[in-house]
Amino acid sequence: MPPKTTSEKILGSKSGTDARAGDIVLCEPDLVLGTDGSTPMAIDLFEQMGGRGVRYPERVILSRDHYAPATTNATRQFHDRMEAFANQHGISLLSVDDGIGFSVALEAGMVSAGSLVVGADSHTVTCGAAGAFACGIGSTDLAAVFLTGEVWLRVPETSRVVLQGALPHGVTPKDLALELVSSLGIEGANYQTIEFIVPEERTLTTEGREIVSNLAAETGAKAAVFPTGEWASDEGSGIVSEILIDCGTLQPLVATPHDPASGLPVGEVAGTSIDRVFLGTCTGGHAQSYREALDVLDAGNGVAQGVTLVVTPPTRSVRLDLERDGTLQRLEALGATVTETGCGACCGTSGPIPHENTKVLSTANRNFRGRMGEPTANIYLGSHITCAAAAATGRLVDPREIL
């Protein structure tokens, strides 16, 4: 057998073919995710396809995370529609407060190495952190998976990113992810799989891998995998490029408006006033990140006058952890607004919308104009620590000055 990349191995196994980069293959995914942003349209399309039965209902998980909770008639109807469809076909439907679909799947250990995960959410790539080939699909694709159990995929070429060394104190996986997106650029890995090689295990936590895989979507990557064991790319397989990131030399970064690939050391824009800080969504980290953010806020004497701090735990289990040890209560006591679990304010579909012409610093993954629902707002992206430091001071500041 000629050597194969991770993508070729996984897509070959799921399609029953000798899949090679450039081939179009029909695959049976192991896990299929749909959100309230994409599933209502998929249900319509499924019916237009003449769909009666769902081929593999046990492989599907639907989440109500983008409009959590539903606050308009239209979004309430989306949720009703999903509930009726899930009941009719025996599909799992997460509760509104369960949180972000792929984050819940990862937490529950439903994503395994060598599996194929597709989700009608561009940040499904996050599941690559667990060694899966995971990619975003559209609503038509989702409808077709409901009907046939299959998805068509072009087998991508693979670029390799070696993550060497350990992150210094005050520098987080989010900073590493912003460095990755900024160095590859917005189309740097278009249509490709990025595979991450971590020579020393301790370099990145599970949470860190999830953040890095997630942000890789902004480079145009189809999948962003941390391969393990038998699924690792073979020696001599067709890796088209390789870059090395020395984690030890990284600094806290922020992406400036309106481009996630515009990462700069926060020191270069230090002093920029910040009106709102958002800690949350699928790149805000697990419970530990919120605890670290609280430590920074404590060290900085709480939330600065005039700053709104919005906190949105990504999943119910993170929320429960943070309630149990009092972190959420302490954040609230410092003036934070804690909102319902889910995608929150990240894409302007739930949670508070920024005011006109204000500046926001967020743990999210995208800062396109209008992303949070207000086109005149200027959104910066940074780590939970950089966000907490900005909340404490009302300005962009290198968090290592506070830690």
Add this chain to the structure above:
Amino acid sequence: MNPTIVGRARVLPDRVNTDYIISSTRKKDTIDPSQLKRWLLEAVDLNFARTVKPGDILVAGQAFGCGSAMEVAVTVVTAAGIKAVLARSFSRTYYRNAINNGLMPIVCDTSTISEGDELSLSLCHDRVVITNRTSEAELTAAAFPSFILKILSAGGLVPYLREHGRFPEENE
């Protein structure tokens, strides 16, 4: 098979993201593309929706359709009667959503095409030929794999699956 599409070029800049194609704000009240097309590309050109004609061909630069995977950014384009988009590059989700909706995404060097040029696209078996009837220039692009061509020819994956009940197979 050698189908030809003829239309007027509507030139767009680089990095037109899905929010510029159709704003999220507009999607809060409806996702019906026949309604949303009134605001097609308003962030790029306020007059676009008023001046677009069925059969027009979008001619974009790099990273067309970057941003979210929201499929409405494709269906709003097809609702306006557009059958093809030429671009230097597409985001992968826009590219596959386009195919699934019967909108032809063609990757080529679009830098020589001007607003209003009359273009003709011919799908030959080994390549796509783009003839600029205004400037008399000719461009070529890679042919679509037969799998994708079958979906495009059916008008998208919904009509294809409605008719066949399963995906195209090789050698069909």
